[in-house]
Amino acid sequence: MATASITNPYQGPLKGDNEFAKITDNVARIMEAPKPPRAWYIGMGFALLLLSIFGASLGYVAWEGIGVWGHVHPVAWGFPIVNFVFWVGIGHAGTLISAILFLLRQNWRTAINRFAEAMTIFAVICAATFPGVHIGRPWLPYWMFPIPNQMQMWPQFRSPLEWDVFAVGTYATVSILFWFMGMIPDFATFRDRSTSTVRRMAYGILALGWRGSSRQWHRYERAYLLLAALATPLVLSVHSVVSFDFATSQLPGWHTTIFPPYFVAGAIFGGFAMVLVLAIPAREFFGLKRIITMKHLELMAKVILGTGMLVGYAYAMEMFIAWYSGAMFEQFAFVNRAFGNYAWSYWTMIFCNVMAPQVFWFKKMRTNIWVIFFISILVNVGMWFERFVIICTSLTRDFLPANWGDFIPTGVDYATLGGSFGLFFTLFLLFCRYLPMVAMAEMKAFIPEGHAHDDDHH
Amino acid sequence: MTMITTESERDKDMTDHDSQAKAPLHGILAEYDTPTAVVKASKKVRDAGYTRWDTYTPFPIHGIEKAMGIKMTRLPWIVICAALLGLTTATVLQWWTNAVDYRWIVSGKPFWSWPANVPIMFELTVLFSAFATLGGMLFLNNLPLLAHPLDLKERFRRVSDDRFFLLIRARDAQFDEEETRKLLLETAPVVLDDVQEDRTTSAQIPRPLIYVAVLAVGLSIVPFALFAKARASTMEEGRRHLVWDMDFTPSYKAQSFNPLFEDGRSMRKPPSGTVAQGHLNADDHLHLGKLPGGGWATALPREIESSAQTMELGQVKFETYCTPCHGYAGEGNGMVHQRATALKQGWVPPTNLLEERLYYQPAGELFNTITHGIRNMPGYASQLDAEERWAVILYLRALQESRKTPASKLTAEERGQLK
Numbered sequence: 001m002a003t004a005s006i007t008n009p010y011q012g013p014l015k016g017d018n019e020f021a022k023i024t025d026n027v028a029r030i031m032e033a034p035k036p037p038r039a040w041y042i043g044m045g046f047a048l049l050l051l052s053i054f055g056a057s058l059g060y061v062a063w064e065g066i067g068v069w070g071h072v073h074p075v076a077w078g079f080p081i082v083n084f085v086f087w088v089g090i091g092h093a094g095t096l097i098s099a100i101l102f103l104l105r106q107n108w109r110t111a112i113n114r115f116a117e118a119m120t121i122f123a124v125i126c127a128a129t130f131p132g133v134h135i136g137r138p139w140l141p142y143w144m145f146p147i148p149n150q151m152q153m154w155p156q157f158r159s160p161l162e163w164d165v166f167a168v169g170t171y172a173t174v175s176i177l178f179w180f181m182g183m184i185p186d187f188a189t190f191r192d193r194s195t196s197t198v199r200r201m202a203y204g205i206l207a208l209g210w211r212g213s214s215r216q217w218h219r220y221e222r223a224y225l226l227l228a229a230l231a232t233p234l235v236l237s238v239h240s241v242v243s244f245d246f247a248t249s250q251l252p253g254w255h256t257t258i259f260p261p262y263f264v265a266g267a268i269f270g271g272f273a274m275v276l277v278l279a280i281p282a283r284e285f286f287g288l289k290r291i292i293t294m295k296h297l298e299l300m301a302k303v304i305l306g307t308g309m310l311v312g313y314a315y316a317m318e319m320f321i322a323w324y325s326g327a328m329f330e331q332f333a334f335v336n337r338a339f340g341n342y343a344w345s346y347w348t349m350i351f352c353n354v355m356a357p358q359v360f361w362f363k364k365m366r367t368n369i370w371v372i373f374f375i376s377i378l379v380n381v382g383m384w385f386e387r388f389v390i391i392c393t394s395l396t397r398d399f400l401p402a403n404w405g406d407f408i409p410t411g412v413d414y415a416t417l418g419g420s421f422g423l424f425f426t427l428f429l430l431f432c433r434y435l436p437m438v439a440m441a442e443m444k445a446f447i448p449e450g451h452a453h454d455d456d457h458h
Numbered sequence: 459m460t461m462i463t464t465e466s467e468r469d470k471d472m473t474d475h476d477s478q479a480k481a482p483l484h485g486i487l488a489e490y491d492t493p494t495a496v497v498k499a500s501k502k503v504r505d506a507g508y509t510r511w512d513t514y515t516p517f518p519i520h521g522i523e524k525a526m527g528i529k530m531t532r533l534p535w536i537v538i539c540a541a542l543l544g545l546t547t548a549t550v551l552q553w554w555t556n557a558v559d560y561r562w563i564v565s566g567k568p569f570w571s572w573p574a575n576v577p578i579m580f581e582l583t584v585l586f587s588a589f590a591t592l593g594g595m596l597f598l599n600n601l602p603l604l605a606h607p608l609d610l611k612e613r614f615r616r617v618s619d620d621r622f623f624l625l626i627r628a629r630d631a632q633f634d635e636e637e638t639r640k641l642l643l644e645t646a647p648v649v650l651d652d653v654q655e656d657r658t659t660s661a662q663i664p665r666p667l668i669y670v671a672v673l674a675v676g677l678s679i680v681p682f683a684l685f686a687k688a689r690a691s692t693m694e695e696g697r698r699h700l701v702w703d704m705d706f707t708p709s710y711k712a713q714s715f716n717p718l719f720e721d722g723r724s725m726r727k728p729p730s731g732t733v734a735q736g737h738l739n740a741d742d743h744l745h746l747g748k749l750p751g752g753g754w755a756t757a758l759p760r761e762i763e764s765s766a767q768t769m770e771l772g773q774v775k776f777e778t779y780c781t782p783c784h785g786y787a788g789e790g791n792g793m794v795h796q797r798a799t800a801l802k803q804g805w806v807p808p809t810n811l812l813e814e815r816l817y818y819q820p821a822g823e824l825f826n827t828i829t830h831g832i833r834n835m836p837g838y839a840s841q842l843d844a845e846e847r848w849a850v851i852l853y854l855r856a857l858q859e860s861r862k863t864p865a866s867k868l869t870a871e872e873r874g875q876l877k
Contacts, residue, residue: 018491020516020620065704137704146551154555158567163577170581174588181592185517189618201664208596209603212617214500216599217518219531223595226537227588234584241577402729445517452497452519 010037010287019449023291027186027438028193030286036433039285044429050422057415058129062138068412075395075407080134082387083417085263087127087424088168088242089383092235092264093271094120095175098182099231102224108299110442111292114186115282116275117179118435122427123274124172126420131164133416160244167241174234178227184210184220186436239263246390252333253394256321262314269307269353270383272300276376280369282432291438294367301366304379308357311386315354329399341406342393345385352382481654484607485511485627486638487614488647493519496622499645500525503626506641510630514608514623536594537587544586548579604663607656613649625653745844747822747829754822762848772853775846779838783808788857806834817858824851 010029014022030036061068071078094116101109132141144165146155155162187207194200210216240260247259276297283292322334337346356378359365366372392407431437444450490496496513503511504527513526522528556562557570567574596602608614608625617623624647626638642650699705710716710724719726728734739745744759758764777786785792788811798805809816816824828847831837842850865873 016620018620024516024619063701063703065707139700146555152560154560156562156564157552157556157578158564158571158574160577163581166578166581170585173585177588177592181595185618189516192615192618201667205667208601209606210601210618211603211606211608211614212514212516213599214513214515214519214522214526215528216601217515218523218528219533219595219598221518222531222533223591226534226591230584230587230591233580237577237580244577402732441517445520450493450517450519452493452521452525 010285014290019447020444023438023440023443023447024189024193026288026291027436027440028190030432030437031190031434032193037285039281040429040433043281043425047422047425047429050419051426052422053415054419054422057412057419058133060412061133061416066134066136068410069416070407070409070413072405072407074398074403074405075392077134077391077395078407079409079413079417080130082384082391083420084127084130084134085242085387085391086270086384087123087130087420089239089263089267089270089387090274090380091120091123091127091171091175091271092239092267093275094118094123095171095178095231095235096268096271097275098178099228099235102228103232107446108296110439110446111296112275112279112300113442114179114182114439115278115431115437116271117175117182118431118437119275119278119428120175120271121172121179122424122431123271124168124175125427126424128168128172129420129423130416160241160248163241164245167238171234171238174227174231178231181220181223181227182439182442183436184208185212185441186439188212189440190436236264239267251394251398252327252329253337253390255330256318258314258317258321262311262318265307265310265314266353266383266386269304269311270380272303272307273376273379273383276300276304276372277380278428280373280376282437286432286437288438291443294369297369297372298363298366301360301372301375304376305357305360305366308353308379312354315350333394333397336397337389337393340393341396342389345393346389349382349385349389352378353386356382478610478654478657481657483628483635484653484655485625485629485633486635486642487608487611487651487653488624488642488645489613489649489651490622490624490645491620491648493522493622495646496624497522497525499624499642499647502641502645503624506632508626508630508632510627510633512625514614514617514625516618516620516622519622531598533591533594533598537590540590540594541583541587544583545579547586548582549575551582552578605656605659607653610656610658611651611653613651621648739844743822744848747820747825749822754820754826756820756822758821758848758852762845762852764852768849768852769856771846772849772851775842775850776853779841780850783835784811788812788854808835811854812858812861817862821851821855824854 010033015025015029016022066080069078069080094113097109097116098113101113132138135141142149143153144155144162155165157163184207187203188210191200191203191207194203240263243259243263246254247256249255279292279300280297283289319334319338322330325331337343356375359371359375396407397404488499490499493515496515497519500513500522504525513522515522552575553570561569608617608623613621614623624642624645626633626642632638639650712725714724715722716724741759741761742748742750743755744761747755749755762768776788780788781792782794783792784790785795790808790810792808795805795808799807825847827835828842828850829837829839838847865876868876
């Protein structure tokens with residue numbers, strides 16, 4: 001017993017004589033404990049190792065040029081764009097949970113929204129590094145922005161790649177604003193509980209002098225609603241615009257109108273899986289089981305089941321349309337996906353994204369923490385392969401056989417992919433330790449004790 | 459159960475500055491432990507007609523706006539203005555840069571077509587609105603606010619945890635120490651306390667904050683100063699190359715030696731059977747002048763129209779490429795022939811194109827001669843495409859015909875044009 005308490009300082013009873021205080025204590029003690037649990041140190045060590053691999057491989061690519069990646073003639077988009085689309089997709093769940101579920105009055109989201117939002121921002125940061133390096137001269141990305149410059153040139157706004165710059169840029173910015181605004185009252189809680197000057201000052205600056213005035217809460221809630229309403233179409237637009245990169249091209253396998261909704265469904269699917277991959281260990285190690293309950297995990301498993309079937313429908317519809325179109329190249333592209341040079345990646349995708357989540361039909365499975373965790377990892381693997389199938393398989397076999405070629409990733413490709421997880425986990429672990437991991441104020445408003453009973457209603 | 463704080467307790471809350479002890483009253487603060495209690499108290503204070511008062515709660519309480527009589531915020535109006543500004547900015551930006559200032563043809567797209575500009579219009583509308591939402595909320599809420607008299611109350615820290623407070627300001631027109639206190643006591647608070655104006659923390663921004671701010675401002679000037687210097691001066695040592703590999707990409711030229719391939723050539727042979735775009739030339743009549751049976755074609759191919767337009771094209775090409783040797787009439791007496799004859803260096807005279815033999819030669823054979831050349835004459839396939847070669851033949855036929863036509867067959871008008 002003694003060793004358990006040393007390993008994890010978050011297993012003891014909660015302080016406070018009412019539900020509000022217990023919620024505060026449950027969340028704030030993560031930041032207040034002198035030392036995080038041992039699992040945090042192990043995770044951080046692993047994450048920093050991966051992060052240094054990421055830094056080294058990106059530095060190498062910037063220095064040597066992108067020839068060190070496995071790009072060959074027909075496959076000029078390779079891993080960096082696969083990884084970009086994968087990470088942007090992951091970054092959808094956070095704002096979906098914060099905005100769309102908020103508008104739909106799904107109050108269960110308060111347990112997971114803060115950290116899904118954080119995950120979103122970190123995933124978008126990971127995503128943004130890839131196009132930045134893939135341009136080959138990472139010191140010139142400012143060419144993509146409409147800045148008056150010595151070349152007297154402007155960006156070309158009729159290109160989907162330029163739309164992408166604005167879509168991902170706006171999404172990242174609005175997500176950060178939304179995330180920050182949600183944290184203001186919780187920063188105030190941290191400030192008020194802090195005992196050291198440095199902490200009180202740091203959280204005090206972040207809290208912007210929030211003191212919980214009801215007149216301020218009124219404007220705050222209105223602002224939150226407005227941001228949710230703005231972020232909702234934004235979430236749906238980001239991956240739609242990312243899919244335009246492909247859909248507006250001529251390549252068989254890319255040139256399809258189903259892409260925008262199909263990409264968005266896939267993004268939500270993959271994003272929720274990543275939320276689960278992070279939430280399950282986080283609630284375990286930081287003692288948040290009272291807040292992130294089995295009910296929340298089960299609901300998310302249901303979302304995965306539902307969006308997984310949407311994704312499966314999209315795969316089937318792509319095949320159907322290829323056949324129905326009567327277009328030779330279109331038909332070849334899809335037959336080639338399933339039975340051609342990269343058939344193994346296609347079937348990995350089908351297994352992970354369509355077949356594996358079907359176990360969530362059974363309540364026993366979607367309430368078993370190990371099953372949820374394992375399936376969520378499979379879904380993430382499957383979603384990575386989905387992007388690989390779309391990008392690499394389509395590019396290796398286009399119209400002219402003279403243009404065909406095979407894509408073989410190099411060690412640097414794998415290092416950048418693996419390394420990006422280091423960046424993601426490092427940011428996430430820092431967030432867990434230093435920022436309010438659960439939206440305390442929102443949570444308190446939704447528990448039964450948080451309602452004012454208006455017995456003298458007239 | 460209500461507890462009214464005593465003098466000694468109050469002193470504990472405050473710092474030991476003398477000025478603070480004598481500070482004027484800021485307001486009276488009541489503390490509650492449930493949302494219901496604070497909502498009920500709010501109704502009472504609202505009904506009593508107070509205007510300068512507020513409640514402080516750890517979370518937004520549903521229904522407290524009505525209980526306090528809070529009016530709907532102006533925030534949505536600020537946001538819609540920002541949304542329209544974002545939309546306008548995106549429209550003008552895209553139109554000015556792509557349709558006016560830097561017109562650049564790409565993929566045959568029009569310079570200005572609004573559907574292609576919708577994504578960025580949408581993004582900037584949302585971006586501007588989001589900034590306005592957060593910025594407007596903070597502005598209307600008078601945030602950030604560095605210090606507040608309530609900060610001096612130790613108990614008030616629980617406002618962000620589990621306690622609910624109601625403060626009536628001394629500035630309120632209706633405020634009366636006795637009356638107000640009595641009113642608040644009726645709402646059964648857990649604690650009732652006086653709040654003094656803050657006389658200890660006024661205008662004291664912490665030193666480290668000032669240092670950080672000064673440093674940040676100083677550093678942010680540096681890049682702009684460098685830009686300004688670069689614009690105002692010339693550089694003598696030339697461009698600096700940090701990453702040589704990327705500035706000077708090593709690449710093989712088409713005709714250079716390349717050790718990577720067995721045959722040592724950089725240029726790769728296309729796969730056997732490959733035909734370049736536009737070079738299939740499968741029509742024997744059009745491209746070789748031959749009939750399916752193998753003989754020379756006598757007529758123009760179907761693709762070539764026998765028209766005045768083709769005739770004109772033929773004349774232009776004939777006069778450009780054929781006249782130097784064959785002469786304007788095709789008699790074989792062009793400038794090159796005259797000069798070569800004058801130099802007496804041995805010269806095979808060019809053929810007189812009007813002679814009987816060529817008059818009866820099939821058009822396909824003439825086409826073959828123009829394509830591949832004959833004796834001293836080089837082939838003209840690289841200068842004249844198939845259509846142009848056929849046009850030249852059409853013009854040549856006209857020249858030949860002109861010598862076979864007796865003047866009696868001409869109309870009076872045409873006869874008048876003869877020189």
